[in-house]
Amino acid sequence: MKHINHKIGLRNFIIAVFVLMVIMGYPYLSETMPRHQVIQIPMVVSLGLSLAASGRNLKITDQSSGIAILILVMASLTFWMLPYYVDMSAMDKVINALRLLHLFICGTLIVAVWRESIFEVKIAFVAMLTSMTAAVGLAMKKFNVLLCSSFTIPEQQETGTYLLYISAILFLVTIYFLFQGWIADNTDLADFR
């Protein structure tokens, strides 16, 4: 009973942090581009991940539906990276709240799918996320043209640098999953022999 109360407390805490972030975070978290893109997005997705991870019931067992959901999650993350929607969310707190809610749900869905996904799906998802982050980061760092009118070129380039760091971390995560899968495969093979 005590164990369950801890979980409920953790979930309430995560939801409270999310609500506070949506209500109080704007405009501070949208004032500069690194805050808007590099802090808000990973933070809100992580909150969604944590909320889903705190309960074991949320899982999608059908592989086919799981892949479809991961495609939609990837598209959602890409959508909020489009310069037009970066601008709209930076200028309008309602759109920003919708963005945060959308990304929060994406975080919970990732965990729900992840629990029953096969190795190949996991590695493909992390690899796609890595390449998307690296591509956006590189474009922002190298473009000498302002892509989002709510910010400045130095902020855009700074954001690009941070996204490249994040993509490097995601790359290491990809490598980790790859080797984990490879070791598991070899263990199975050794057991068979």
Added chain:
Amino acid sequence: MKKIVIPILALGLCFGVFGFVTNGFQTFTVYSKTLHQAGPVPRAIPDLQLIDQDGNPFVFQDREKYVLLNFMYISCPNACHIVNNRISEIYQLVEASGMQNYVEMLTITFDTENDNLQAIKNYRNNFAPEADSWTFAIPIHNSKEKFNSKLKEFGLWVYQLPESRIINHSLYLFLISPDNRIVSVYDPVRLNNEQIIRDIQKHETYKP
């Protein structure tokens, strides 16, 4: 088969949504979206009353040549000056190819709070002291909102950063025909000077 259909449908849905929100994968930024929303060219120009650097009022209808139009503000950190350098180069190409009787340049400031007649006259002298066919102008308007809506009719996005004098804006160049229609829009980031000149020459009424 059924296992493949659901992910493919999800992928199709994503492409559909992205295609829709980007107007067929064409408008990814607020600048290109605003230009798209203004409509296809040729289209009529919004009516703007202007004052040139010498204090003479005029409207587009007074012009008899093609006008290559750009917008700027003097305290811009860099982009406006880079574009005006490009206009200066295009001006020289226009003169070199004998098109000066058919094409003129017009640069309008949208920072009507800080850019006055003396300021634009001094600024013009930095770029084009000898250029007879390059006019710098200030718009006359009653309210900033009305002026901004006119700019949107052009297809121009303008946004002043909060607590800052920086105005982020589209960098497009507009070619206006003598019958007062926008006939071409050029993105100076994507096109070089020669491509712009070649396009100006393509317009039917141009006869050197």
